[in-house]
Amino acid sequence: MKTVKAKPQTPEAEKEYVEFMKRYKAHAEAANRVALTILVWGPSPDRTCPAARKRKKIKEALKEKGHNALFSEDIKLKSVDLLDMSQKSKEHAQAKAADLIIVLVEDSKGALAEFHDFCGDPQIAPKMFVLVPRRFRKGYSASGALRDLADAHGGVFWYGDDDLKRCKVCAKAIQRAQALRLIRAQAGSFQ
């Protein structure tokens, strides 16, 4: 598991490790001043399947990291102009406004459809990070839209069945959000 940490075994290694952590922490602190608006798409939070639980966990973990993490279901705008909009149009608007979109397609036909709807939009595609089970590798999405997204933006993470349980998926989502923070922090731009 990649989440296992290195443990210094010698005094020299301990010293190097502490020095590294000092630099690493300073770097992370600079980035942590950036809060991103992150949409987390996936199975309905009312369901009890592992992917739905994972979706909630990802949102909570991102919020704990200081991001404005949201489910589309959470966004209740009461503007009259929005009443006539289709769900697709609303989500398109949300996607354009967000900094990052985490998509958990497992057990969620809706999230897969949303991904297909918007992955061709050049303003939205770079923001997408799709988490896909390895067993989907032989499907149409894998050889089409997911492949394009991976090749163009590296926005796809394939995971094994045990990775969902062992939280590698959540770690990857947080890592992607942190990476975007670092990019924003280094660019000095807060969009």
Add this chain to the structure above:
Amino acid sequence: MTKPSKTDWQIAEVLADANDSLVLWMIGREFCVTPEAFRAQFGTTFPLNDIIEELEEGGFVEEYDNKLRLTERGTATLASMAPPEKKSSVSELIAADMGARAAETDLREATPSIAAASIEDEISACISELKRPIDDAESSESDRREYLLIRLNVLLLIQDGYSSFVGEFLGKVCAGEYQRSLALFAISAARSRSLEEAFTVALGIIAQFVDPEVLVEASKLGAELGRMNHLEIAITTSRHVEPFRRLLRSAGGDWTRALLVRIGLEELEQTLAQESE
């Protein structure tokens, strides 16, 4: 801002991952330039091969003359890590390290929290995972099943009211690499029932092995329940107290000594240090 390129993402993802950055750092400093050196300095449980493979694929690291070295991209990535703003004292460095480790503890990925699901749900999920047909092609399959079996037993013990035996069970049957993550998982599982039960599990685990991260969790529970004295007793009577003493006495034990002080067990730290002299 302009949209980040795939390379921007790759660099940022390496920097966002403490393990990737650590390996890059150690190679860049020429502290460890071979996998063997890395294992000798940082233990064998660290998933070094995966990380090196990932760094090589991303063009951050390359092998030259049987040694690892940074590529131009790797060097640039490392250089972009912010320099420290001021010189820190040893105690500040330890405090910073503790803070970083504690932050990781709070969101530990290898230790799934089961707050959102009941123990019964977790048991069902474990059983259905175990019933899944075995995929012989997957080399990690037997590890996965072993992990699931131990996890299932931990849950069953807690469900049946045998929380105090969880530590002993883990101490006897658990493979070393799972010990910490399952110990933390067991505490989290028991916590979904009650604080007392979680503390009972934590004390049982400490009776078998004194892991610093388990200690952090146990101290939070002990403080909340006003039972820090029980934690102190569990440490001093642990089967693992001798190796723990040796750790405290060793040059690399600064972090653990500082941890004991931080969780309010200064006297115990002094007592153990004295007894070991």
